[in-house]
Amino acid sequence: MKKGRFRWGWAVLSVPVVLVAGFVVWAYTPPAPMPEALSALQSDARVKVETHSGLAFSPADRQPTTGLIFYPGGRVDPRAYAPAARAIAESGYFVTIVPMPLNLAVFAPDSAIDVIEQNPSVQHWVVGGHSLGGAMAARFASTHPDAIDGLALWAAYPDGSDDLSRRDLQVVSIYGTRDGLATAGKIDDSRRLLPRSTRWVAIEGGNHAQFGWYGSQPGDNDATLDRLEQQTQTIDAMLRLLKTVSSGG
Secondary structure, eight states: OHHHHHHHHHHHHHHHHHHHHHHHHHHTOOOOOOHHHHHTTSOOSSEEEEOSSSEEEEETTSOOSEEEEEEOOTTOOGGGGHHHHHHHHHTTOEEEEOOOGGGOGGGOTTTHHHHHHHOTTOOEEEEEEETHHHHHHHHHHHHOTTTOSEEEEESOOOOTTOOOTTOOOEEEEEEETTOSSSOHHHHHHGGGGSOTTOEEEEETTOOSGGGSSSOOOTTOOOOSSOHHHHHHHHHHHHHHHHHHHHTTO
16 A cells, blocks of 8 residues: 555656656757757857857947846747847947847846946846747846847737836837748737837738748748848848937937
8 A cells, every 4th residue: 555655656756757858858849940050159250159158249349338138038049149249249339139038038037237337347237038038138128227228029928017117218120021930919019018209110021030041930820021031121120220229319
C-alpha cells in the first residue's frame, strides 16, 4: 500500500517538473535567424559590432550621443533584429539588442537600466521592442519616466496598466496592416494609452514576422510586400524618431 502511494505521489510531483522542463526547452529553441541577420553581425569600416554581452552596434567614425535599447519579441532570437540595428547605427546612433531570460522580455522589463548605466556618454535614450518586447519597453517607460526620451513600438502596444497618455514622451507605433497577432484593431485600441503626439506608422501589407529576420510565425498572416521593404519603412520611421529625440524635440 505504501509502495503504491509512493508511486502515485511521485507521478503527481513529476508532472509540473515535466511541464517546466518542456517550457524551458520551448523558450530556448526559437526559430533560427535568417542568413541576412547573421551577416549583419560583422564589424566593418562603418559599424562596430560587439556580441560578447548582448548585441551592440555603434557607428565606427563617431561617438554617438543618442541610443536605442531594443527588446526582442517573445521567443525570438535577438540576432533576428541585427539588420535593422546595423542600419540605424550606420546613421550615427548607438543600438543594443538586449537578450532576455528564456527569450521572453516579461521576465526582465527593467533590463534597459543596466544599458543606460553602462553607457554614460549617451545623453538621449529611446527604448523599444517588437511584440512582447514592445509591451515590456512600454512597461519600462511607465515605471522609469525620467530614464528615457522616446518609445518605439513595433507591432506592439502597452498593457492596460501602463498608461502613458499624459507622458511628455516621443513615441512611434509601427505596425503592419496584415499582422495576424498585433492586429490593426488592437493597435487602434492602444491609442488611449499613448500620448496624443504619438506618430502612427501603418506599413501597408506588412505582417508580424517581417519586423525581424526569422522566417514565418504561427498565427500571422502572409505579407503582401517583401521583408526588405517592411524593414526599410521601419528603419525610416525609427530614424525620424531618433532624430527628434536627439534634437531635444
